[in-house]
Amino acid sequence: MMRSFTQKREMLRPGKTRFATAFLTLSRFHKQKANLRKMFTSEEWTNSRFAKETRGKQAAQTMLQESFWKNILFALKVSGPLVKVLRVVDNEDKPDMPYIYEAMDRAKEAIAKSFDDESKYEKIFEIIDERWNVQLHRPLHAAGYYLNPAFFYSNESIREDNEVIEGLYACIERLVPTVEVQDKLSKELSFYKNSEGLFGKQICIRGRNQLSPVEWWSQFGTGTPNLQKFVMKICSLTCSSSGCERNWSIFEHVSISILLVILSIN
Known part of the structure; x- marks a missing residue:
């Protein structure tokens, strides 16, 4: 009966995890709202045995x-x-380390814009931040964000973001073995920040949004060899399949917490 009212669309849409399945299924329900309500008020439903159960x-x-x-x-x-x-x-086409930090910021902005009252999502943000800070947020994510030219040059606030900068230098201290190389790398960072040398060429500027961070640094980072080597280590990183599974599992817990918040609000 349901399929006749929903143009043969099933409500359950399986995904990679229970969290994804729940989201896709809710989305299908939302799209079929009018048809489902029509079914439950139809004569066909009223006369069926299901209506009496x-x-x-x-x-x-x-x-x-x-x-x-x-x-x-x-x-x-x-x-x-x-x-x-x-x-x-979960993307396998390109290394995702330079994108995760910005993607999470963009997600929170999108959630905030969806509501006209901060009180409706402040508890949600508490849940997200708890999971993000404890299990997903690492200095590598912040460093990848800082060293992604597409984000760095289009968002001047990155240069003043203490959390991002602390993450960057934590990675430098961890991944660069000697103090001498660390100091050289620190000096080379100024070329990147100020668009000096090759970084100031128009072809390099155009490439910020045309090339992946790995390709961009490979082509234009030759004037800062220590920084280039460091960036290639970070921006070439991607999540393993086991890491993706953990991330899906983490957000599954987020979804359960969100449902509890919904129930408390309503």
Whole structure:
């Protein structure tokens, strides 16, 4: 019966994990809202045996409650941007280390823009920040963000972001073995920050958004060899399959916490 009202569309859409499956299924429910409500108010439903069963009555009551659909929309507004972060992490086409930090910031901005009242998402941010800071946020992510020319030159606030800069220098101290090389690398950073040497050439400037960070540094970082070697180590990193599985699992916990918040709000 349902398939006849939804143009043969199934509601369950399997994903890589339970979190992805839940999001995709909620999205399908949202798209089919009018058709599902139409089904539960149709004569076909009323005359069916399902309408007389306890579970059928509960399903009809749920589908006709406006609060149910409001909760679905709330969950989609919150989960949608997080799914995009997971797609960055799970991408096998290019190294994702230079993109994760910015992707998470963009996700939080998208969530905030979806609501007109900060109180509606502040608890959600607490859940996200707790998971992000404890399990996903590492100096490597901050360093990759800083050394991605597409982000660095288009967002001047990066240069004043203490968290990002601390992450960068933590990586330098950890990955660069000698003090002498660390000092050389620190001096070379000024060429990058001030667009000096090759970094100031128009072809290099155009390449900021045309090339991947690895390609960009490979072509234009020859004047800063110590920095180039360091950047290539970081920007070439990608998540392993096991790492992606852990990330999906982490956000599954986030989704459960979000649902609890929804219930408390409504």
